[in-house]
Amino acid sequence: MVVWQSLLNEPAVIAAAVLALGLIVGYFVGRLNEELLSASGVPDAVEGTPFERTAQSLGTSTVEIIARLSSWFIYGIAVLTAIHIAQLLDTNAFWLRVTEFIPQLFIAVLVLIIGFIVADKSELVVSEYLRGVKLPEVSIIPKLVKYSVLYVTFIIALGQIGVHVLALLILLTVYAVGVVIVGTVAFKDFLVSSAAGIYLLLNQPYGIGDQVRIGDQRGIVQEVDLFVTKIEDDSEEYIVPNRKVFEDGIVRIRE
Amino acid sequence: MAGLDDVFGDLFASVDGVALFSPSGSYYEQVAAVEDLNVIVVGTENSVGAETFVELPLEFEDVTERIRFGLEGALEQDVIEDGDELLCATSAFSDGIDTISRVRADAESHTGIYDLFAKSRADPEVVKAVLELAIELGQKGQKGKPVGALFVVGDAGKVMNKSRPLSYNPFEKSHVHVGDPIVNVMLKEFSRLDGAFVISDAGKIVSAYRYLEPSAEGVDIPKGLGARHMAGGAITRDTNAIAIVLSESDGLVRAFKGGELILEVDPEAY
Numbered sequence: 001m002v003v004w005q006s007l008l009n010e011p012a013v014i015a016a017a018v019l020a021l022g023l024i025v026g027y028f029v030g031r032l033n034e035e036l037l038s039a040s041g042v043p044d045a046v047e048g049t050p051f052e053r054t055a056q057s058l059g060t061s062t063v064e065i066i067a068r069l070s071s072w073f074i075y076g077i078a079v080l081t082a083i084h085i086a087q088l089l090d091t092n093a094f095w096l097r098v099t100e101f102i103p104q105l106f107i108a109v110l111v112l113i114i115g116f117i118v119a120d121k122s123e124l125v126v127s128e129y130l131r132g133v134k135l136p137e138v139s140i141i142p143k144l145v146k147y148s149v150l151y152v153t154f155i156i157a158l159g160q161i162g163v164h165v166l167a168l169l170i171l172l173t174v175y176a177v178g179v180v181i182v183g184t185v186a187f188k189d190f191l192v193s194s195a196a197g198i199y200l201l202l203n204q205p206y207g208i209g210d211q212v213r214i215g216d217q218r219g220i221v222q223e224v225d226l227f228v229t230k231i232e233d234d235s236e237e238y239i240v241p242n243r244k245v246f247e248d249g250i251v252r253i254r255e
Numbered sequence: 256m257a258g259l260d261d262v263f264g265d266l267f268a269s270v271d272g273v274a275l276f277s278p279s280g281s282y283y284e285q286v287a288a289v290e291d292l293n294v295i296v297v298g299t300e301n302s303v304g305a306e307t308f309v310e311l312p313l314e315f316e317d318v319t320e321r322i323r324f325g326l327e328g329a330l331e332q333d334v335i336e337d338g339d340e341l342l343c344a345t346s347a348f349s350d351g352i353d354t355i356s357r358v359r360a361d362a363e364s365h366t367g368i369y370d371l372f373a374k375s376r377a378d379p380e381v382v383k384a385v386l387e388l389a390i391e392l393g394q395k396g397q398k399g400k401p402v403g404a405l406f407v408v409g410d411a412g413k414v415m416n417k418s419r420p421l422s423y424n425p426f427e428k429s430h431v432h433v434g435d436p437i438v439n440v441m442l443k444e445f446s447r448l449d450g451a452f453v454i455s456d457a458g459k460i461v462s463a464y465r466y467l468e469p470s471a472e473g474v475d476i477p478k479g480l481g482a483r484h485m486a487g488g489a490i491t492r493d494t495n496a497i498a499i500v501l502s503e504s505d506g507l508v509r510a511f512k513g514g515e516l517i518l519e520v521d522p523e524a525y
Contacts, residue, residue: 207461208415209411211416220416223411
């Protein structure tokens, strides 16, 4: 018993135990993470993104990288704690800073990985969405989306490890405000029309087949969608923005 | 093999073009690499990114129909000319291309099938979706019993003004479009209702239970078809709509445009 007691009091033994425990926990957390990520459909979501492809070519995958990262994070903590307990080094203040810094670094790396994947994925989604538009200039939009996401990611990651990002944030704000202003100016009519369109679709004051007059245009309603109403008379088809339906009012004609 | 070349060489001697039906990417590359060859890709989608492409609305099971439709579409798009000799490579038995036939493009035998899809008021996807629905309905029927159905597609405003409701419209104030996954089931259930389905250019189901009231003057459809076909054919004469009719008695799906029978397909063949 005495031998056990004295052994337990030995810092080196406790340190070794902590290290072993850390290794085991780290390994299992890594495995658990991998299972969880796979079960929640992450492999499908990241499929086709350049990040995943790079990972594949290195013989690994995104899920594996993230799982490994969490394992290594716990290994790192275990090693640091063990060193601390064994009192191999006594510069307490230094180690305190290191232990504080490591989780932040871990999160920063995680943010970067997720940011890269989200950026790639949104580029894919946007370009898929715009595929029908056969204009060479349009291909810049997915790129723009990708780099916007990446930019935000970098700001978050840098902020996490304590780099001053105020200037970058200001740049981001200017950019975002610019996008919003240009967006509202460009899409003002669409917004107004779609707001009117929602009312028209929900309440259906007039339906397909009704005789109506909107402003100067009179005819049979052929189609009502979110943005426009199509009315047709014998020879002409008018495509009236829903905004105009509200401005001019609708006259339903009964004969 | 030189002997075989002598025999079959005539097939591909001095053709004006090659029509590939749904080729795989590598197959297309191979053919496109041949110099001075006019290659036309025909298929349900342009998966190989070919320059000259003719879209098929359906994956026609019957090879002759598939080729006839493809060539009619190509003629319509002016990628080939009347009298061109074409080598058509398609698949008849397996998934890959295994059959070639030499066909002469003939503008005379114009049936209007291509027009039905590409030049109707309604969007081609809508026409395609409705046709597929009618075919599916013809295959399975409703609860195992054969059903008949009449879909009037496009120019819905005019069609609504040339028809009257038989009962309350189950699609009133709803926003269902053909091609939505749940809609096929809904339409199947509603197919026991009498009357026609009215579908707009963009595919919105405007109404069911409609009694069509076109004037049947000058409608030329084969004798022996019933009132449903007559009503369907006649409405397409009076309006710019097309009608897709599933016959209850013989189970065939027929499409009408401009008062004429354009397409007749047997659902069982798909």
